[in-house]
Structures are given as C-alpha cells and as structure tokens.
Amino acid sequence: MFPADFDYVVPRSVDEAVAMxxxxxxxxxxxxxxxxxxxxxxxxxxxPRVLIDVNGIAELAGLRRDGDRLVLGALCRHADVAASPLVREHLPLMHDAAQLTADVQVRNRGTVAGSLAHADPAGDWPAALLALDTHVTVAGPDGTRTVPLAAFLVDAYTTQLGANELITQVAVGIPPGRTGGAYAKFERRAGDFAVASAGVQVTLDEAGRCAAVAISCGAVAPSPFRARAAEAMLAGQALSEDLLAQAEHAVRDEASPFADTRGSVEYKRHLAGVLVRRACVAALARARGERVDTLHL
Ligand SMILES: Cc1cc2nc3c(=O)[nH]c(=O)nc-3n(C[C@H](O)[C@H](O)[C@H](O)COP(=O)(O)OP(=O)(O)OC[C@H]3O[C@@H](n4cnc5c(N)ncnc54)[C@H](O)[C@@H]3O)c2cc1C
Known part of the structure; x- marks a missing residue:
C-alpha cells in the first residue's frame, strides 16, 4: 500500500514546529x-496533508539526569533507553520495557514520546511508565504545560495532546533507595505487541515491608491502567507467596480485556495476573539489590 500524497516540512526548533x-x-x-x-x-x-518531521530538532534528542528526574527528549529512541546505564541502574522497569519493545530496527527509530502520543492500548511505554512517576511536557502556541501521564492518556489512541501541540519531553522520577521495578510482557512472537503486560515498582522499608507499590497493566483493558485493588493489598505488607497469589487474583478481576486474535477474555485475564505476580517477584528482588535479568517470557 502507498500513502496518500503529502507535503513534508522540517522545522529546526520547537518554536518553529509549533508555528507549523x-x-x-x-x-x-x-x-x-x-x-x-x-x-x-x-x-x-x-x-495527513502535511508531515512535520521533528527529527532535526537537536534540543529534543537523547536522555539525561536532571536532579531527581530522568528526562527523555521527545526524540529519545527505545534503543537509547535500552542502552542507558542510568536507566539500568535507577529504573530497571524502563530497561525491561525498552528491551521488550518491538525489534531492533523499530527500537532504533521509534521514540518513547511517539509511543505515548500514539497511545496504543497494547503499547509498552504507556503501560510501563504508568507504574512510575511520569510527567509529559508539551509545547503549544500558549507556551508549555506539564501533565502527569495518567491524565495525559485519555483512552485507546486518545490523549490530551491538542492538534497544535508537540511533546517536548517525558520526565520520570528517579526513585529512592531500596526500590526495584520490573516490566513483564507476553507476546505471541518476538517483536510483537503484548497479549498482556505488567509493570511493578516496589519500595521497601527498613523492615523489608512494602512501603510503596505501583502496579500497571497493559493490553488487558481499553487503555493501560493502575491495578489499585492489588496495590492496596500489598501496601504496607511483607510480600509473601500468599499475598502475591491474592494480588494475582485481584488483577484478574480488575482487567477488562476483549477477545481478539491474541486470545480470549479469560486467557488475557489469567495472563495479566501471572505477569503482575512475576513482575512483583522480580521488582522485589531488585529492591533487595539482587540482579534479575529482563523477563523474556
Ligand atoms: C513491526 C513493528 C513492531 C512494533 N512492536 C511494538 C511493540 O512491541 N510495542 C510497542 O509499544 N510498540 C511497537 N511498535 C510501535 C513502535 O514502538 C513505535 O515506535 C511507536 O509506537 C511510535 O513512536 P514513533 O516515534 O515511531 O512515532 P511516529 O510513528 O512518528 O508517530 C506516532 C504518532 O505520535 C505522534 N507523535 C510522535 N511524536 C510526537 C511528539 N513529539 N509530539 C506530538 N505528537 C507526536 C505522531 O504525530 C503520530 O500520530 C511496533 C512498530 C512496528 C512497525
């Protein structure tokens, strides 16, 4: 298939892109x-009648630490995240998600910001970053504004982004010590979109109990969501096998998938629970300082 005819313009700055x-x-x-x-x-x-190619805007490239935040420019590629030692050390959940997104070719071109703007319900970044303290900054004709990711994502393929706005950066809070995170994904074949996915971020207190926990699920509802019932079960507790089994069941109930070629409703609910449990176990181990490889399932 060939696209319809379009014009192609190349701004050199954010201001120029917004003006276009x-x-x-x-x-x-x-x-x-x-x-x-x-x-x-x-x-x-x-x-679209016009494509505004933002790849020449140098200020949108790369990722950097800014105090207690990791800042991804809007042109930060999936591969940049996968290769970053900063991400690997402080935000292993993102390292997992980057490695599990698509294939090498797509990872070398596709951007995190583009994934958020696209808001595919089975996309990896919307689900993964929902478990973290993530904010999206957009520039428009009236200046810039920064919104929490949970508010930015409105529905399947729908965000808060206005037609004349550009995402300029995505910022993720760098968590305190004794924090671990993991992202687990089940796909039909390597490089495919998720049948189900889960992100878990856990902070332990001095006694080894769960001082804070965030659980996100992808591909098992019209848009990614935080599994609040499961989070409430784990918060303040020592994460035992029994408790994780209860959380797994809670996630199955919180999921609201639809049946498609990737699986039935029951199958996806089951997967969501299993993935949350596995991500919890990996996140917990990482919070304790143990090494856990990305969960290739
Ligand atoms: C073979 C294949 C496999 C894939 N597998 C996966 C997968 O497993 N998991 C997954 O999550 N994704 C997958 N993807 C999608 C891929 O990750 C894309 O990179 C991503 O969804 C979009 O990022 P992009 O930079 O390519 O955006 P583009 O394709 O350039 O744009 C996507 C949308 O976002 C808008 N947009 C982009 N950047 C901005 C910005 N800065 N401000 C405002 N709007 C913006 C565009 O206008 C467009 O509407 C796959 C894609 C392919 C081709």
Whole structure:
C-alpha cells in the first residue's frame, strides 16, 4: 500500500514546529520515528496533508539526569533507553520495557514520546511508565504545560495532546533507595505487541515491608491502567507467596480485556495476573539489590 500524497516540512526548533502545527492545524501530523504513523499512512488509516518531521530538532534528542528526574527528549529512541546505564541502574522497569519493545530496527527509530502520543492500548511505554512517576511536557502556541501521564492518556489512541501541540519531553522520577521495578510482557512472537503486560515498582522499608507499590497493566483493558485493588493489598505488607497469589487474583478481576486474535477474555485475564505476580517477584528482588535479568517470557 502507498500513502496518500503529502507535503513534508522540517522545522529546526520547537518554536518553529509549533508555528507549523498552528499553521496547518488538523491537516498536519508530527513525524518522529514513523514506526506507527507511516504504517497507518500506508494503510490509509491516517492521511495527513502535511508531515512535520521533528527529527532535526537537536534540543529534543537523547536522555539525561536532571536532579531527581530522568528526562527523555521527545526524540529519545527505545534503543537509547535500552542502552542507558542510568536507566539500568535507577529504573530497571524502563530497561525491561525498552528491551521488550518491538525489534531492533523499530527500537532504533521509534521514540518513547511517539509511543505515548500514539497511545496504543497494547503499547509498552504507556503501560510501563504508568507504574512510575511520569510527567509529559508539551509545547503549544500558549507556551508549555506539564501533565502527569495518567491524565495525559485519555483512552485507546486518545490523549490530551491538542492538534497544535508537540511533546517536548517525558520526565520520570528517579526513585529512592531500596526500590526495584520490573516490566513483564507476553507476546505471541518476538517483536510483537503484548497479549498482556505488567509493570511493578516496589519500595521497601527498613523492615523489608512494602512501603510503596505501583502496579500497571497493559493490553488487558481499553487503555493501560493502575491495578489499585492489588496495590492496596500489598501496601504496607511483607510480600509473601500468599499475598502475591491474592494480588494475582485481584488483577484478574480488575482487567477488562476483549477477545481478539491474541486470545480470549479469560486467557488475557489469567495472563495479566501471572505477569503482575512475576513482575512483583522480580521488582522485589531488585529492591533487595539482587540482579534479575529482563523477563523474556
Ligand atoms: C513491526 C513493528 C513492531 C512494533 N512492536 C511494538 C511493540 O512491541 N510495542 C510497542 O509499544 N510498540 C511497537 N511498535 C510501535 C513502535 O514502538 C513505535 O515506535 C511507536 O509506537 C511510535 O513512536 P514513533 O516515534 O515511531 O512515532 P511516529 O510513528 O512518528 O508517530 C506516532 C504518532 O505520535 C505522534 N507523535 C510522535 N511524536 C510526537 C511528539 N513529539 N509530539 C506530538 N505528537 C507526536 C505522531 O504525530 C503520530 O500520530 C511496533 C512498530 C512496528 C512497525
């Protein structure tokens, strides 16, 4: 399939990109890695009249530490996250998610910000980053604003982003000591979207109890969600086998998947519970300082 005809413009700064978005309005789409947009254009699901290619905006590249936050520029690729020692040390959940997203070619082009803007319910970044303290900064004609990821993601393929706004960065809080995180994903074949996925971030207190816990699930509801009932079960507790089994069951009830070629409703509910449990075990081990490899299932 070939896309419909389009014009192609290349801004050199965020201000220029925003001015172009304002000028072209709904007729334009931002092009980042192109790993979701170009396939959609080829299938004619999207037919923007103008592509605004932001890849030449140097200030949007890369990732860096800024105090107690990890800041990903809007052009930070999945591969940049996977290769970052900073991420591996402080936010292993993100390291897992980066490694489990798509294949090498897609990881080298696709961006974290693009994944959030696309808001695929089975996407890895929306689910993974929901378990972390994540904020999205967008620039528009009235300046910039920063919103928590949970508010940014509105529904399947729907975000708060206005037609004339550009994501400029994604910031993730660097957690305190005795914190561990993990992201687990089940896919039909390597490089595919998730049948189900789960992110877990745990902070332990001095007694080894769960001082804070965040659990997110992907691909098992119209959009990724925090498993609040399971979180409430684990908060303040020592994470025993029994408790994790209860949390697993709670997650199955909180999930609301639909049946498709990737599996039935019951199968996906089951997977969601299993993945949360496995991610909990890995996150707990990491919080204790143990080494756990990415959960390739
Ligand atoms: C073969 C294949 C396998 C894949 N497997 C997976 C997978 O396993 N897991 C997964 O999560 N994803 C997967 N993807 C999708 C991939 O991760 C994309 O990189 C990602 O979804 C979108 O990022 P992008 O930079 O490519 O965005 P683009 O395709 O360039 O853009 C996607 C959308 O976001 C908008 N956008 C992008 N950047 C910005 C910005 N800075 N501000 C405002 N709007 C913006 C665009 O206008 C467009 O609407 C796969 C893709 C392919 C082709």
């Amino acid at each position: 978005l304002v000028h072209y309005g709904d007729d334009a789409k931002v092009l980042a890695g192109g790993q979701s947009l170009i396939p959609m254009m080829k299938l004619r699901i999207a037919s």
